[in-house]
Amino acid sequence: MSDTVNAGAVDGRRLRSERSRKAIIDAALALMEEGVLVPTAQQISERAGVGIRSFFRRFEDMEALFAGVDSQIRDSYEALFLGGDRNGTLEERIEHAVERHADAYECVKTVVLSTQAQLWRSEVLRRNYARNQRSLRKDLDNWLPELKSLPRDQREAVDAVASFEMWHRLREHQNLSKKASICLVTGLLKSLLGARG
Structure with missing residues (x-):
């Protein structure tokens, strides 16, 4: 008993x-x-x-909290970037990829900004952030296999244009609408990839 x-x-x-x-x-x-x-x-x-x-x-300590937060949200946050229509012409896939990433960036904005604000003091956040950057790059490769044949400087430019940092600048610092930001990023990526339209 x-x-x-x-x-x-x-x-x-x-x-x-x-x-x-x-x-x-x-x-x-x-x-x-x-x-x-x-x-x-x-x-x-x-x-x-x-x-x-x-x-x-x-x-x-706070590092343990950061690890706990990451463990709880990682799958749901990564799922925001996955899926979407990955078929079609290069132009169509660029458009779909930018729209998918735009929706995801809008959802994760505050967590990304919080992470960036604390990178200087947290090994856990630096490690998580680097992992997320690698995942985004790999996901973009999946959307756009053509990236593998680009010269390195153009590929790095694609990653910069497609990044959260670029998205946040357009939305917050340049006060562009979501639609205008999507159009701008899509146009830049099409130019870098030699896509028509």
Whole structure:
């Protein structure tokens, strides 16, 4: 009987711990979505409704939190870039790829900006960011196999034009609409790839 009670108590503690852990990750993401790009442990714990000591029992430091956030959102964020109509002419595939990436960039904007704001102090974020850059490059290769035959400088230019940084500049700093930004990026990529239209 006491073994059953003890097992139940352990399971209850584990469930509470997992709920607290998820609440902390969800709170960090919510703050980022609201524009708090570098939320503190205190801000996150308050939003999650847990004490600061509870925060550090679940995550020994901010690096552990960054790893936890990445683990929770990675699949859903990567899925934003996958799929789409990858058939058709070069011109059509460029258009589809830019539209797909535009939609994804709009969804992940605040998390990317938060990551960029903290790259200087976080090995976990630097590693995750580099992994994401490699994935984006590989995904673009999948959309546009023609990229493999480009000279290196042109290929690097394609990656720069197709990047989140370019998208963010057009949308936020140059105040272009989503549609205008898509048209501009599409035109530049077509030019770099020698596509008509």
